[in-house]
Amino acid sequence: MNLRAVKASFKQQAIQFAADPQWIIPSIVSPFLFTMVMLYIYQDVTGPIVLQAVLGGGVLGMWANTLFASSFTISYDRMNGTFESMILSPTKVFDVLIGRSIWNAFIGLVNALLVFFIAELIFQTDITLANPIGFFLTLTLTLMSLASFGMLISTAFVFSRMGRFFSSVAEYPIYMVSGALVPVSALPQGLQYVSFALAPSWGVDAIKYTALEGYGGTMGVSLLTDIAMLAVLSAAVLVMAYYIMNGAESAILSAGSAERY
Amino acid sequence: MRCPPASRPSDTVRRIQNRFNLNERFAAVTGMEYAIVAEDLTRTYKSFVPGSPVKAAVDGISLAVRRGEIYGILGPNGAGKTTTIKMLSTLLTPTSGLAEVLGLNVYDKKNIRTLRKRINVVSGGERGLYYRLSGRQNLEFFAELYGIPKKEQKTRIDELLSLVELTEAADIKVENYSRGMKQRIHIARSLINSPEILFLDEPTIGLDPEISQGIRSLIKKLSDGGTTIILTTHYMFEAEELCDNMIILSHGTIVGKGTVEDIKSTISGVSSMRIVTEKDPSDAAAVMICQKKLDVSTSRLLNEKYLTKIIMNNAEEEFAVIEESFRPYKIISIGVEEPTLEDAYLTLVSEG
DSSP: OOHHHHHHHHHHHHHHHHHGGGIIIIIIIIHHHHHHHHEEEEEETOTHHHHHHHHHHHHHHHHHHHHHHHHHHHHHHHHHHHHHHHSSSSSOOHHHHHHHHHHHHHHHHHHHHHHHHHHIIIOOOOOOOOOOOHHHHHHHHHHHHHHHHHHHHHHHHHHTTHHHHHEEEEEEEEHHTOOOTGGGGSSOOOHHHEEEEHHHHHHHHHHHHHHSSOOOSSHHHHHHHHHHHHHHHHHHHHHHHHHHHHHHHHHHHHHHHHOOO | OOOOOOOOHHHHHHHHHHTTTEEEEEHHHSSOOEEEEEEEEEEEEEETTTTOOOOOEEEEEEEEETTTTTTEEOOTTTSSSSHHHHHHHTOOOOOOEEETTTTTEEEEEEHHHHTTTTEEEESSOSSSSSSTSBBHHHHHHOOOOOOOOOHHHHHHHHHHHHHTOTTTTTTTGGGGSHHHHHHHHHHHTTTTTTOOOEEEEEETTTTOOHHHHHHHHHHHHHHHHTTTEEESSSOOOHHHHHOSOOOOOOOOEEEEEEEEHHHHHTTTTTTTEEEESSOHHHHHHHHHHHHHHEEEEEOOOTTSOOEEEEEOOOOHHHHHHHHHGGGGGGGEEEEEOOOOOHHHHHHHHHHH
16 A cells, blocks of 8 residues: 555545535534434433434434545546546555545544534533443444445446446435444344444444443444454455455546546 | 478467567667557447447557657547547557557556556646645645655655746645646646656647747757657647657548658648638639539638638649639739648548
8 A cells, every 4th residue: 555645645635625615514514414303303302312313413424424525536536637647647546545535534523523512512412421432432433434435435436427326325225224323123124134234334333332321232242243343344345445446447447438527 | 301381370479479579679670769669559439329330549550759759649639649648658448459658568557557657648628637726735646646755845846836837826726727827737747757758638729829839848848858748739830840750640540650841741742822812712612622622721811801722732733723713702812832731731631
């Protein structure tokens, strides 16, 4: 891996973010809306369910942000005509995407924390975490798993400018099957198998272990099982993204489609 | 005793034999060192209409570019210029044929990243830059992608900004640049890795004469410094001013090749007649085109006069006939000139 390219891409994404007002929508407006919707739904409920609702809002915000940022990353290059220059450089596109995905993950984390602040400060929800340090760690790991998913989605944009259709259909299924909206155990049996195959579902379960007092788990038998599955599945997605990305680079050289938008 | 017949290498074996040392074979024959050698380079695209034949964007072109020269690729829109540049710069895989750039087979995957460190491309137009980043930030980003050592980066970026006269605008966002400034920062970006070969795809398209002249001076300066330049352009004067050698493409094939003089000599005996008339001679021009099969173009001048340009294959025979045909339109001036590169280009392209 070309670490300098990773660092440069991280920096470039940060500058783009700071310079572009459109990021206010996924990073500030949408977490606010998610939290508000969740809290209005559960306004007559007290206890851990409220926290569960806020957690759900946080994960939804993280996923929306990751998805938007990952989709935007390559489609923006295609639109600007910089994708061809990037392909022409000796650096692999995968390395550029890693740097950008790390930035996106960082912003996703800020996004999730914003959800908690909004819940606590604006809606005066009582948020008491069972294990604050563990919570922060599992939140970060879950975010990394979402970022690896984002990498996979970015590969669709390397293949084709039509990747946006893929990213559009990826948004709501993840909300459902990750356990962010409803517990995985409440899903039909077939969908539960899909949840087990997705790293974010294990991440959401791990977050609940650290946030909710006395949580028994709906995915793994313990917090460690959740974290292990989260790590293994995220790594698998990352490896898959790497190979697909290399294949995508060859495919666009064959098709001559790097300049298309 | 009869000797057994020598075994004939299969097509595959011959292709593999050819694949290697293409550059060396050219060098051995010509005694020159080549930056680019291509043989029978072809690129076809599938038609979107089911059942239609594949379309050849580039159809079996061969060329050899010497190190340090400015090599022009001319041709009308859709002739295959950009496709050729993309194939030679690793951005497009050819359907068949061979290409060696700086002695490396372009389509051997092992070579691609090595080669990309040593070449670069500039495309005409406004795309290809991060608009929300400043000129300097764009250069810094690409410097990292090319692995330019940190210690060298600042100096090199400052030098490039100075070369393209953008030092003062270096920290302004690219979205605020004029078109000419964008094209200059494009060139600076393409020089970030000090490329041995620079591919310039219509670098002066849409720019005003002053900026275009500046870019042409820069191209000359780079060539004088030893950079091999591959230039596509629609402007014949630009090709004439810059190119040491060139090819003219039409429908994906080479219809002309050599120096400017070589290209002009392909239409020796052909001359160009310019007639200025008071009245619109379009009717007479149409007759020239239909009956005499001559290449005729008429344009209206700002002073309400009409300029007609006719390419004549035999001036002695055709002059009198043409003059006679145009007399009713009140000839103001008439003259015959030696063919220009543009005349040769138009003749070759129309024949191709």
